[in-house]
Amino acid sequence: MKKLILIVLLASFSISSYAQRYNNEWFLSVGVNAINSLGTRSPINSPDDWTFQTPIAAAIELNWADDFSIEQSITFNGFSQDARIDFEPTDKEYNYLSLDTHLKYYFGELIFGRGRNTDWFDIYANAGIGFFHIDETNVSANLGGGVLFWLNRNRTFGLKAQTIAKFAFNHPESGYDNNHYQYHLQAVFKL
Numbered sequence: 624m625k626k627l628i629l630i631v632l633l634a635s636f637s638i639s640s641y642a643q644r645y646n647n648e649w650f651l652s653v654g655v656n657a658i659n660s661l662g663t664r665s666p667i668n669s670p671d672d673w674t675f676q677t678p679i680a681a682a683i684e685l686n687w688a689d690d691f692s693i694e695q696s697i698t699f700n701g702f703s704q705d706a707r708i709d710f711e712p713t714d715k716e717y718n719y720l721s722l723d724t725h726l727k728y729y730f731g732e733l734i735f736g737r738g739r740n741t742d743w744f745d746i747y748a749n750a751g752i753g754f755f756h757i758d759e760t761n762v763s764a765n766l767g768g769g770v771l772f773w774l775n776r777n778r779t780f781g782l783k784a785q786t787i788a789k790f791a792f793n794h795p796e797s798g799y800d801n802n803h804y805q806y807h808l809q810a811v812f813k814l
Contacts, residue, residue: 648686652783654809656680656698658719660708660801674719676701680807684727692727694749698805702757708801717757721805723765723787725751742778745771753789761800763789771811779813 655678682696700719705712731746746768753763769785787805 647688649814650684650686650692650811651814652680652682652684652696652809652811654680654807656700656808657806658700658702658803659806660702660803674700674702674706676703676706677718680809682809690729690732692729694723694725694727694751696723696725697721698723698807708757719755719757721753721755721789723751723753725749725765725767725787743773745773747771749785749787755789755791755800757800759800761791761793763791763802765789769807777813781811783807783809783811 655675657678658674660674678698678700680696680698682694684692684694686692698719698721702708702713702717702719704714704716706717707713708717727747727749729745729747731744734746747770748768749765750767751765753765755761755763765787767785767787769783771781771783773781785807787807789803789805791801791803
């Protein structure tokens with residue numbers, strides 16, 4: 624519990640320090656998530672076995688420079704009694720909680736350039752650190768990416784899809800709290 628409080632405080636202070644230095648755009652995203660904890664190295668292996676039980680995801684993002692932003696997210700999910708984690712069936716139901724802080728780099732303009740044909744979507748890569756809990760508690764190094772589709776011209780409402788690979792610290796001894804992939808589909812609102 625002390626780790627959780629420390630991580631939440633650090634993320635809050637880092638976001639508030641960026642907010643004081645830059646006065647740019649804030650975004651809120653809410654949606655669903657799925658977890659691939661099957662023990663494979665493939666991010667798209669067996670989608671029918673991904674967990675999708677109470678899949679709530681929310682995030683707040685501050686765009687503090689042209690191509691950079693910082694995001695703090697919280698996700699909830701769960702594993703049913705007959706789910707598989709690292710190829711092993713679970714013996715009971717488990718809840719999943721994750722708090723992640725990511726630095727995001729939007730690089731779509733590097734590939735496609737600026738223009739009217741590309742202002743309806745953004746491509747990004749993200750990296751950061753996370754805290755998650757299934758059976759025990761673990762910290763992860765996160766690496767991922769996604770795409771954000773803007774649904775209006777003002778870029779105030781959109782949909783984002785992203786994948787995050789979570790590399791757990793101490794993963795050989797961590798039991799269920801091990802490496803996994805997490806997928807998000809969220810609505811994005813400019814604040």
